[in-house]
Every structure is written in C-alpha cells, then in structure tokens.
Amino acid sequence: MEHTVKSYEQQLKRLDAVLVEMGGLCERQISAALEALSRRDRMLAEQTIAGDVPIDAMDREATELAVRVFALRQPLAADLRTVVGALRISSALERIGDYARNIAKRTVILLDQPMAGPVQGILRLGQLVQVLLKAVLDAYVARDAAGAVEVWKRDRELDDLYTSLFRESLTYMVEEPRNITACVHLLFIAKNLERIGDHATNIAETVYFIASGKPLAGERPKGGDRSPPPDTSAGGAA
C-alpha cells in the first residue's frame, strides 16, 4: 500500500496487486450477496451493499496508476497490453461489484415479499458464476491463455441456465400472481448474475490478449447477457 512507487516495475506490480485484490473482494461480495439471499439475512445484505465502496476506490486507484504509467513511461508491446488490459479488467471488476451490490439491494426488498420463485435455480446460477470468476482470476494471475479460453467457452452454460430460470420464473408468476413482485426481483437478480458471468467472459478475452498478444478470435459463444433468452416467448403465458 505504499504511495511512493519508485520504479516502473514497481508501478506495474502495484497495478497487478490492485487487480488481484479487487478480484478477491468481488468474489467475497458475490458469495455474501448469495448467502444473504438464501438466508434472507438483512444484516448481511446491508453489509454487502456497503462492501462495494472499497471496490470502487480500487478501480479509481487502478485507473490512476495506469494513466500515470501511460503519461510518465512509454509502455510498449507486452507492457502496453498489460496496462491497457488492466484498465479493462479493473472496469469489469468494478461493474461486477455493482452487480453484487444490486443483488444485495434486491435481497433487502425481497424481505417484504413471500419467499416464492426460483431461488434454488438462482443459487445454482450463482455457483457457476463464482466458479467462472475464480477461474478467470486464476488465469489472470498465471497469464494463462488456455485457462482464459476455457472460461470463455463456458459462457454458454451460463446462458442455458439463465434461459431455463427465465422460463421457470414466468411459470411461477402465471401460476400465482401473488408471486409476481418477488419473481420480477428474482429475475433481475438472475440477470445480474448473468451479467457478472458476461464480465467474467470479457475478462477472459482480456487475459487472453495480455497473455498471447492476440485477440480471442471468433464470436463469443453466445451474445451473453445483452441478448434476451432466445425462445422465451414460448415460456410462460402465451
């Protein structure tokens, strides 16, 4: 946590350390948000909401470090990729933190609702997201291009799980209109998890780029969160 970074090498190391710390915090935030949801634990949800603040601060620190390296040094080739990549990863982690916070916020709202809806499915989705985020952070630390590709490929599993959750939610709502408010919030929580997975995939692309110097070619397995489930129109009430 030193403020006088002396050498170029040290600046890059510090940037790296900030990202690793941010990644670890994001993992803990997701885990806490899901535990709060599962246990209907208001205090843990509130703690998770507050827990996003340091992630935002680290994102600002990473951005400042990167800008300083750009301004005072002239990073080239691998170092340039590292610094540009760090900016992207930092921004992805900052957003992942926001999504974890948002899950916790909706969890608080859900405390006033009947516990109805596909909670178990959401927890399964959450587990997969945690596995993917951990794997991509490991790949970042090891500069492991192959590991990054593995994560990138598994985006599809996430999409499939999300699509089936989406259908399940519609069914819950149609069958029992009293569940609608809870289910809508759970749907947005599922969406938040899918977005986290999408950002893990983005990080995988960046890790691949840092490690190999090449872009991860070809279309993303699927459009990730930004696309609606392909055939949900057949899902619930028609």
Added chain:
Amino acid sequence: MEHTVKSYEQQLKRLDAVLVEMGGLCERQISAALEALSRRDRMLAEQTIAGDVPIDAMDREATELAVRVFALRQPLAADLRTVVGALRISSALERIGDYARNIAKRTVILLDQPMAGPVQGILRLGQLVQVLLKAVLDAYVARDAAGAVEVWKRDRELDDLYTSLFRESLTYMVEEPRNITACVHLLFIAKNLERIGDHATNIAETVYFIASGKPLAGERPKGGDRSPPPDTSAGGAA
C-alpha cells in the same frame, strides 16, 4: 477514413471523429429500436439488430487509435485526459449500441405476444433517453462542462420515470396473467433504456473531466440503473 494518419494532431482529430460518428449511430439505433417497438415492425427490428455491427467496429478503431497515441506519443495534461476520456466514451457508446440492439431483439420476441403492457410509458422513457444522449454528445463536441453537468443532473428524472414504469408493469401482470411474458420483456426493455441513460450520465462525467480537468464531484444524483427502484416492493402484488 484515411488510414495513414500523419501527425499527432491528426490522430487526435480522427479519434474525435470516430466518437462523434459512433454517437450519431447510437442515436439512430435507439430511435429505430423504439420505432420498431412502437410499430411492431419486424423488418426495422432486424435492421436495428444488424446495425450494431459498425458501432462495435468503431469502438475497436477508437481503442486502437488511443493505444497507438499512448504508445507512440506521450500525451500529457489535456491531451492525456482527452485520450483516456475517449476510451471511456467509446466503451460507453459501444454498450449503448448493445442495449439498442437488445431492445430490437426483445421487440422481435414481442411480436409473438399480445401487445399489452406499458408501451406508451416506455416510449416516453425512450424520448427522455434520446434527449439526454443528444445533449451529452453536444456537450462532448463543444467540450461544454456546464452542459455535461446538466445531463448528469437529469439522471434523476430517468430514475423516477423508470420506477413508475416498473410499478405500472407489475399492475398489468397482476391484472392479466396472459400479459406476463410481454410485460417481462417490456420491463427488460425499460431497464435497457435506463441503462442507456446511465451510460449517458457516465459520458457526462467524462466530458466534464475532459473539459475541466476535475472529476464531477459528489455522488451521482441516484445510483442509476444498477439500483433497483427504491420502493417497488409496495408496487404490485404484495
């Protein structure tokens, strides 16, 4: 569209031109997506989905240009802010393009559903989003810090409109379960519009930073899209 950019000045100008072009395309994409939704126009929706491709290409061009400026020049002070800011704006516009595409994708799905739900409210939300995006792009071109602050402040209007739409949707769903699938897609469309507004606010912060050299201090008027509506638990079925 020249590929041999000769001087530093020209590189910065080209970067600027790419952003302005991207911004214009985003405006047209949002407008087309909303028109397709309003007219239930499958062909226009499909065109809008395809229309996102050049925005992604421009984002890549802007990133490459910025990286080249970082690598080959040593931008300082105002120029450094411009280049770092351009990276952020480009990434925000790329995401805005994704949200417009996503609206068009959900519009296609909605063609198989009864036209029920708060479509008029969504079109109003869309109009406000378009106004804010236009204003922030104008502020960018003019390097107008005060104009950026204006946009930034209006994020709150957007949040209020979104919150009332959220409640309205729940009511539609509770009253007529056959509307649930359509309403859920409309809710996600509303969310996409709110996200676009949130990115317009992010761009406003960046424009302010480019123009003034200072961060836009203080908390965002409201947490933007990433927060759930504050009191939706009181909204629909309880």
